[in-house]
Amino acid sequence: MAIKEFKLPDVGEGVAEGELVTWHVSPGDTVTEDQVVAEVETDKALVDVPSPYDGTVSELRAEEGEMVPVGNVIITFEVEGEEDEAGASEAEPDVESEAAETTAESETAAETTAESEAAETTAESETETPSGRVFASPSVRRLARELGVDIASVSGSGPSGRVTESDVRAADSGGDDADADDDGPRNVSFSGNSAVSKSGDAGNGKTAGAASAEAAGRARTLAAPATRRLADEEGVNIDDVPATEQRDGEAFVTAAAVQQYAEQQRQAQEADAQALSEEAGAGEAETSADDGAPMAGERVPYRGVRRAIGEQMQRSKYTAPHVTHHDEVDVTELVELREELKPLAEEQGVKLTYMPFVMKAVVAALKEFPFMNSQLDEENEEIVLRDEYNVGVATATDVGLMVPVVHGADGMGLLDLSRDMNEKVEKARDRKISREEMQGGTFTITNIGGIGGEYATPIINYPEVGILALGSIKEKPQVVDGDIVPRKMLTLSLSFDHRIVDGAVGARFTNKVEEYLSNPKLLMLE
Structure with a gap:
């Protein structure tokens, strides 16, 4: 130890x-x-x-x-069995454990010379690990044994060379099973600790004694009538029972072997049932558990994500002089276009919101107003005009505001923008998003309209120089060709760093965004 x-x-x-x-x-x-x-x-x-x-x-x-x-x-x-120094010795406990597990049933069933040789062969094949310890989870090791795949020979594609389930399945489908001598499929199930092949091994030249160690589903089995009757009563296939004897070159199964095999089947089923019961109980316990939300009068620690958000907001507000420009745009045609495209997007498994349209409009406007897509290098006293368009989408989560970034937004269509944005927003809400997916933004959009707001003064996601807040879309009376008609109106609030962007530039940038949103067909040209 x-x-x-x-x-x-x-x-x-x-x-x-x-x-x-x-x-x-x-x-x-x-x-x-x-x-x-x-x-x-x-x-x-x-x-x-x-x-x-x-x-x-x-x-x-x-x-x-x-x-x-x-x-x-x-x-x-x-x-247990591990040594402090990493090396080949780390592989030995796993090898010995797997070898003992693989051969446990065969040693219990009958201690024949042929079975002992088969067990030794199994142990030797698992000991020959080319790179020392095999990194794989217990479930992956179990799958490898079920499929008859030598896990030591599988190249891992996971982190640090870890062998994954897909690696094992790929090795199995690629014919890495050293025991298969034909080109036909080899289906393997598990009974206790013994692999049970469901394709006939009678024609592969193996003796009945060797086959007894692996419970091959034989095409022919010799047994007394009473033994066959016992197998029927126990509900087992006699061709799956490990043979303990050999008569006239054929596998011979005894009543004792049938009873032992049936008992192992029952134990395996009971273990599976218990595991399922425990999983169900754990799920119920997790569902009924208190979410631990803070109550009135408590003191909540200011740290983690909340502290990081606060520090970033403070740095931005006290570093960049903020100016906010407000305006309103008629998006009646945008609402109609989205309703027309929604069913087509759903057919491709994409939920189409208004955000991708706004992202395309913003990117088009950024190309015309490059100072809105820049940042200030204070150390070198330079304004860096970015040549990439990475749009952040501010997302409310249960721990505060996060900003997933859609990188290379200028090279995406509406559906690609939707897929990328939806995936990252979901990961942010589940708190599974990586730092890399929230870095490198050049401009940010935040949607306050989802909770009913119209205007805001959003804080810039420093060191970016601009952030656009979207209000809710509301039906309002508008004058069109001298008549008062109802139109769908969207409010916009643009905050920008006044050190870099003048008020006139901010207003013109907003006007350009409005031009695309009021006539969304122009976005098809972008």
């Missing part, structure tokens, strides 16, 4: 520390590799921290609510 320390990893570029929000384990708990042991909150996201080991929790080195620097040890594990 060895003690393994686990340090808080670098959970995002530029992150120096994180708040340990929740522990999901306690000292003495048994954990498996990739099991989530804690949640850590950075200044932009909530991150799950998985266990790198199979073992037992030894000690928790940080308290919930504590700010932990990256690289500090937060938890230690007791890992």
